[in-house]
Amino acid sequence: MVKKQRIINMSSLNFWGFILLLLLSIFSYSAKENLKLGIVKNISAAMLFPLEKTINFTVNTFSLHKKNSELRKEIALISLEIQRCENIKRENKILRELYGFKPMMDFNLIPCEIIGKNPGLYNKSLIIDGGFEDNIDKNMAVISADGLVGKIIETTQKSSEVLTLYNINSFVSAIDLRSRVPGIIKWKRERFLIFDDVPLHSDIKVGDTLLTSGMGGVFPKGIFIGKVIKVQESPKEIVMRITIQPFFDFNLLEEVFVITEGTNTSLISLSKTDTVRVSMINLDMFKKIKETQNFYISFSENKKPKINLLKNINH
Amino acid sequence: MRLILIIILMIIFVALQISLAPIISVIGIEPNLILIFIFFVAFSFGQTYGIWIGFFSGFLCDIFNSTHFGLNMGLFLIIGFIIGSLKERFYKENIFIEIIIFAITLLLYEIIYMLLLWQFSIGVFFFNILRYSIPNICYSTIICLILFSLLRKVPVLVTRH
Incomplete structure (x- = not known):
């Protein structure tokens, strides 16, 4: 059954080819x-992605009818939710202005198509068809229609690599939407993510939604991440073991959105284009604010400018 | 003809690993389809095929992974080289020997991969071996049996001893 031969023949061409390729690796x-x-x-993506798409399409076709009816129902619910959110957003904006809080940012989204997926066992990443030519830069957050996907870790002129949540190098600071308990979202090669660093007996329940906390400065605050599907507490451990199902499905992802710098429609910085509008404010007020930079100008719903002084100014 | 078919199959297997493996995963365990293919090629056609297919399969896996670029390239290359050498030592009459060698190869791959990426405590390392690597070996071995019998039905991929 076994031939008596040396496993490695050091004089062969294969051996030196192997050494060369190993050094290259x-x-x-x-x-x-x-x-x-x-x-x-780009070449590898062009070679692999059509094939991946075909396989995904074939697999998904079997469950298409069921998925279609589910999505129709979901769209109806989301439309209602959007209308409700629009009202809440408007109220929230007015209240924030009344309290003198910095208004919330609106996100600028760049839509990108996925042109490659890394099948690594420990590091699932994506290649998207937007690069620094499209103003995409490192550490920008990437989302799908369902929630957070990851962040940009490398950009070329026309493509970028996305470090997804399914990567052992990915750590996202998150909070529970209901109880505001903070923690870190990690992945340890399991099917689902874990919500780590949450002390025992914290108020976390199955079904809770987790959002980005905005800590760390990479991911903007308030992006949906996933839902708690399992909570385990062991007296031997100091933290809870919480399993999260992310809202996005890695296998079904086809396009994502990169969040670039946020825009803010109500907070306007002074620039040459705004001079005319500022001059419309009454002269006394203008004299009062002239000596300081501690103010900002906002525009109310009827587009009238309003100067907001910060409270610690003594005039 | 054979080389072209093997290259096409290599690309298909990488695509399958990306898109199909997560769908057929059981309790979070994905079969390692690429390793099955490298093992098949190296064991059937020897060292030269093993080295090149191992290297380029690893390259295709790593190309979309700038954080660990080169890791799979190196590991699959070594696997292709060693398994290719074993072709000369073992006849393929007994499929069970092939399967046992495959299981050992996958276990070593998993251990070396985890050691190279070391981000765990020793406890988590052994937990990962028991919770993920061992079930992965069992699952991949079953898939390996099915794929080997399918691949051996392709006339161009049948080798004579």
Whole structure:
């Protein structure tokens, strides 16, 4: 059954080819941050992605009818929810202005198509068809229609790599929408994510929704991440073991949105274009604010400018 | 003809790993389809095929992964080289020997991968071995049996001893 031969024949061409390729692999691993693989990535994506799409399409076709009726129902519910949210948003904006809070940012979204997925067991990442040509930069948050997907970790001219939540290097600061309990979202090669660093007996229940907390500065506050599906408490441990099902499905993702800098329609900084509007404010008020920079101008619903002084100014 | 078919199959297997493996996962365990293919090619056609298919399969896996670029390239290359060498030592009459070697290869791959990425405590490391690696080996071995019998039905991929 077993032939008596040496496993490794050091004089063969294969052996030296192997050594050469191994050195190339080691070099690639050690110099991975400096390697520019934009074109190679685009070629590989062009080769693999149509095939992936076909396989996904074939698999999804079987469940298409059921999914279609579910989605129709969901759209009806979401339409109602959007109308309700619009009213709440307007109220919230007015209340924030009354309290003198900095108004919430509106996100700028850049739609991108996924052109590649990394099948790694420990590091699932995506390649999208937007790069620095489209104003996409490192550390920008990436979302899908369902919720947070990850962040940009590398950009080339026309493509970018997204570190998804299904990656052992991914850590997202999150809070519970209901109880406001904070924690960190991690992945440890399981089917679902975990909500870690939550002390025992914290108020977390199955069905709770988790949002980004805005801590760390990468992910804007308030993006939906996932739902709590399991809560375990063991007296031997100091933290709870909470399992999260993310709202996005890695396998079904086809397009994502990159969040670039937020825009703010009500908070206006002074610039040459705003001079005319500022001059419309009465002269006394203008004299009062002239000596300080501690103010901001907002516009009410009927587009009239309003100057807001910060409270610690003594005039 | 054979080389072209193997290259096409390599691309298909990488695409299957990306899109199909998560769908057929059981209790969160995905079969390692790429490793099954590399093992098949190396064990059937020897070291030269093993080295190149291992290297390029790893490259296709790593190309979309800038955080660990080169890791799969190196590991699959080593697997292709060693399994390719075993072709000369074992006849393929007994499928069980092939399956046992495959299971050992996958276990070693999982252990080395985890060691290279070391982000765990020793407890978590052993937990991962028991919770993920062992079930993965069982599941991948079953898939390996099915795929081997399918691949061996393709005339171009049948080797004579």
